[in-house]
Amino acid sequence: xxxxxxxxxxxHVGLTTGHMAVITSDGVExxxxxxxxxxxxxxxxxxxxxxxxxxxxxxAKPVVRDDEIRAAIMAMLDGDDEDDFNEDGKPNLNRLKxxxxxxxxxxxxxxxxxxxxxxx
Numbered sequence: 880x881x882x883x884x885x886x887x888x889x890x891h892v893g894l895t896t897g898h899m900a901v902i903t904s905d906g907v908e909x910x911x912x913x914x915x916x917x918x919x920x921x922x923x924x925x926x927x928x929x930x931x932x933x934x935x936x937x938x939a940k941p942v943v944r945d946d947e948i949r950a951a952i953m954a955m956l957d958g959d960d961e962d963d964f965n966e967d968g969k970p971n972l973n974r975l976k977x978x979x980x981x982x983x984x985x986x987x988x989x990x991x992x993x994x995x996x997x998x999x
Contacts, residue, residue: 880914881906882922892917918943919981948991951978956995 883906884890890902892913900913902922909917918924927943952970955963955978963974970992976982 881925882909882917885921915980952995
């Protein structure tokens with residue numbers, strides 16, 4: 880699948896395996912192993928570009944990321960592993976990152992956790 884940088888600047892994607900990719904605004908065909916991290920870094924998949932170009936996809940990209948984070952937190956809540964959560968009841972950030980396959984900040988995890996717990 881082809882991915883596009885959301886700006887004129889190239890987007891660098893690195894995996895923990897040591898593999899690297901550079902995504903330009905002209906688009907780059909990526910191996911499937913990069914897809915998740917590319918989306919996490921803000922790259923726009925060709926399926927979201929739409930007929931009008933990247934501007935449609937830029938607004939859609941955060942929804943995809945938020946949905947993935949919320950789904951991972953819901954799976955942790957549905958599971959029975961006590962280590963998935965810290966003593967304060969919030970998701971264990973390292974376990975959440977491992978489940979997602981990309982990095983997120985504590986603030987982003989807390990906001991998603993709050994949204995999930997308020998909705999449920």
